[in-house]
Amino acid sequence: MSNVEDQLEEDEPKKASKLPLVIGLLLAIVGGGGGFYATWSGMILGESTAQEPDKQDDALPKEPEVAYVQIDPLVISLRPPATAKHLRFRANLEIVPEAQAEIEKLLPRVTDVLNSYLRALEPADLEDPSALTRMRAQMLRRVQVVVGRDKINDLLIMEFVLN
Numbered sequence: 001m002s003n004v005e006d007q008l009e010e011d012e013p014k015k016a017s018k019l020p021l022v023i024g025l026l027l028a029i030v031g032g033g034g035g036f037y038a039t040w041s042g043m044i045l046g047e048s049t050a051q052e053p054d055k056q057d058d059a060l061p062k063e064p065e066v067a068y069v070q071i072d073p074l075v076i077s078l079r080p081p082a083t084a085k086h087l088r089f090r091a092n093l094e095i096v097p098e099a100q101a102e103i104e105k106l107l108p109r110v111t112d113v114l115n116s117y118l119r120a121l122e123p124a125d126l127e128d129p130s131a132l133t134r135m136r137a138q139m140l141r142r143v144q145v146v147v148g149r150d151k152i153n154d155l156l157i158m159e160f161v162l163n
Contacts, residue, residue: 082123084162
């Protein structure tokens, strides 16, 4: 019987050690982390992202000179299928400071263009949540046609209320 037991013990394969697998995994993680840091910090494949303190102020982009012109508030009556009866709209124009006097002279034309555009909108267009971004782009384009593309930077909507 002992002969059979000895033979069974010899047939069972010995389990391999997992120590080389664990060591290999740890080395791969450490190597990957070190490689990431070396690339990210600029030691390999690029310049360093760190700047000297006295050069950081020069590297920051300067704010462009802008002025703001307020457009008179508009109240637009909406068509019957709309759930709201009126639209209150107020906006400012972000402009080049040198053109401020010229743009202020053209404000009645700007108000007319915006009033015409807003009055032509369908009630469904006003109630769509993503419509404000689309309408803002359309209004900016129309104002740039009236005043000049190089004089207007942006149209800032201050109030857009359906009631």
